[in-house]
Amino acid sequence: MAKHVAEKGRIDVIVRKRPLNEFEINRGDRHVVSCSTENTVVVEEPRVRIDGTAYIDRHEFRVDRFYDENADNEQIYREYVRPLVEYAFNEARTCSCFTYGQTGSGKTFTMIGSRRAKMVSPSIGLL
Template sequence: MSEAKVQVAVRARPLSQRELEMESPVVLEMKGKSTLLRKTTDDVIVGQTREKVNEFVYDYSYWSLDPSYPHFVPQEQVFNDLGKTVLEAAFEGYNACVFAYGQTGSGKTFTMMGTERAPGLIPRICETLFDRTVSGSLKKVSYKVEASFMEIYNEMVRDLLLPAHKYAANRLKVRQHPKHGPYVES
């Protein structure tokens, strides 16, 4: 398991239908832990002879744009790198969290939930977690599992485990505990 308390991963998603129709250029490239962001032709200054590239380094840089690409990273690899680390931390007694951040349409839901044919982090973590607790219970070890599944959007916190018909009225409050720090009420 990694000694880092926080790991950061970035994942390039496939182009959307709109981006394909607009013939949008691919401006990202992943090289190991680096993500390279190239300026588009609209951003290039007239007379500039060198292409401008910004490089960002993360714990993981995943290329999931095109499955035919040799360095394509499927859902299973994301789980092996990130999900298993979270599970190991939890089984060692630490609180564990997976936090997906990005603008609407950036691929958070696919990475977290996936599809039936390509399950994401959450179903894989849950399946592995409960498989492991069942095998542990055979050794007379007991487990207590608590999970929260929340969305923070437009500065509102919502419980995603509530039924859909209660979703609109479901606005949770973030509070500050004097000893334990911030928490979500209820």
């Protein structure tokens, strides 16, 4: 839950892992992002040494919340966006919610849902 909504200047970093798509699955791709805790993102970067030896370079990042590929828009809306909206209206304050990431990483789907959606609701998109 967005516990720090009312803290002045607070920025929460929320990571949502996108599931592999059909093309990636058929190609034999594997997930390189996981979490070791609700607040730690692990990225396993396949690398090759100069001698041709393959290895995995593991990077850990602390975040405020990590959602795996099973999280839906409704859960993210309920836990993070709705408290922001309520804070903005109840306290007459401004706030922002935006997505950032690589092309194809799921930003548009997270914010506005599927193109097949006919109406706006938390289960379709955040805004």
